[in-house]
Amino acid sequence: MDCFDAIVVGSGPAATFAAVGLHGRRVLMLDVGFDASRSDGLRGNLYDLKQAHDDLFEPLIGNQFESLHNLHQPPISLKLKSPYMSYIVRDARRLTPVAGDAFGGVVSLARGGLANAWGAGVFRYTERDLAGFPIMAADLAPCFDEVTTRMGVSGVNGDDLEPYFERDEQLQPPIRLSPIFGDMLQRYERSKNAFTKARVAIGRSRLAVLTEPRHGRTPYEYDNLEFFRPHDPGIYTPAYTVSELIASGAVEYRSRRLVTRYSERSDGVEVEALNLDSGEMETSRARALCIGAGALNTTRIVLASNGDHDTRLPLLDNPMACIPLLDVTRIGTALQTRDTSLAQLNIVAEDEDGRLAQGSLYGTTGPLRSDFLFELPLSARDNRVWARYVAPATAFLMLFYARDPDPLSGVRLRTSGELDVRLAPEPPHAVENTLIRLFRRIGFLSHRAMIQRPPMGSALHFAGTLPMSAQPSRYQTDRDGLLAGTARVHIVDGACLSRLPAKNATLTIMANALRIGRRVAATLA
């Protein structure tokens, strides 16, 4: 049997950058790797297209009525249900089933993983965020720089969020602000004392979105198509890097392989994968294994490899709250057709106990109006009037809270093969009242009764099932992601995070995977 230096499982943010870190070694990447099959029908701006074409049924609703998913299935993110994006969660429920009460999460078997539909927000974990980890910010710093260089990140240094984001000398200029967020930022500057006193700061988002050409990719075009068109060249996805790795021969990529388990031998690791085309099990062999299949699927592989259907491992995900904000002065203003549904501003709020909450501010031009029409407070026809005139005056603050391991949350592998997932609900945080009061002060109205709380798991920031520890015990990992009790099995994705700050972890996961990949490469030398 052919023996590789390393096998990388998956092709999401972690697996991709672990493979980058393994540069120079003979690497096999095993991945289901579903990819977008259609998207040619969408060129131009969403709202211009809607006017120019009598019918956009195929790209907006889908020949299989993909956009109606949430009318007859457990709800998923609006982005993941649109016809050309639905490949991201294709067959995931069937091939990697997850069960749990009031669990709003999904997993992805697509090339590039869930990051094909991510919000592209990039946050470096700082020393404060890494409290409880066996690694320091200095360990990650060079990897952060390399990852952001590859992706291209836009944003600004020197605003009120710099202490939170940290300085980045490679930033491209930030994306253009919509008028509503330009107003919001100006009003914030005028009332900054009140915000500072309440320990709340607002600033420009840092996004893995190009505003200038880079590495053959074109800048972002403000076409409102983030919900409908995959592979926007302006928005980074790990699928781009996977393609580069394949093209350069840095990895041997085998798609349509669902890795089910591994077994360690004295001189290597054997990995079993289901070939989805032939239905046969295949075995591959390497000197080291890096599992980056996404925290839930990585956990599934580890538990299955140990034949363990009893242990419940810890599980983390950021609790969320969505606060609508209404600027009454903008009611009746025209739709911004050249706009974005990416986060335009970020907000950081610290409560009295020193706990941080992080929020991203979004506009309303991305999703279909029908997605939220029946969530509005009036009758159906009148809600359409509301959507027509009030949507341009509405912003959404998506708040994320930190999460530490708790005894009520966890994941277990059932004998049926389903992952049994439990995530304890999060009570409302007092910081929400503070934010509503502060936003009211600058002319953005909201109310506690309008706050929506998506089901736990909806953030899709799963982590912490196999946490890094200075002294790892069973189902924990060391600072290099090496799984306790193994000599060659490394966990490179969110599963190895020790805790989950209120920041989107994707950039940190990428940087950490790159770091681990490098360490593994060094041991293989």
Place this chain on the structure above:
Amino acid sequence: MLFCGPCRACGHTEPRTGNPRRGVSVSSRWGWGPSASVKMTDDLAAEARYLHAALFPQPVDPAIVERYRDAHRLLFAGEPSSPLVSRIVERRLDAEAIEYALRRRNAGRELTRKLQMLSYLAEARAAYQDEFVNRKTRRARAILALAAAALRSRWKLLKGELLVRRHGLL
């Protein structure tokens, strides 16, 4: 023009086209076999046209009716028809008012779902764009429209509550 007695009493002026099988549930009418399938298709088309009139002022686009039927065939093939929706269509009741009243009570999910489906199907059509988005700044018109919508919704809620009680729809 015929008008449904109970609806006229509520001020609802949808024309009745004269359904000879009024009062018989759709599921029992569908039965089995090819003729049942044709009947189901016809009923869904009638349902689409009726619910569309509750949502939009313009005449229904035939493509929407066809897709409404296809969506039911594809997504809800195993589901029995909704007695609530059947009753609303057969009795020519005000679907918008009833949906609003039921939605406020966290009930009537199947009616909301069907209206939402029609909304999605319409939103993909250029002819309906002005129903969903406002391309020119019109502040005064917006304020007036929103005030009217708020008042209209109050009326629809009252009417919906009345219809729900009178017709035992909960």
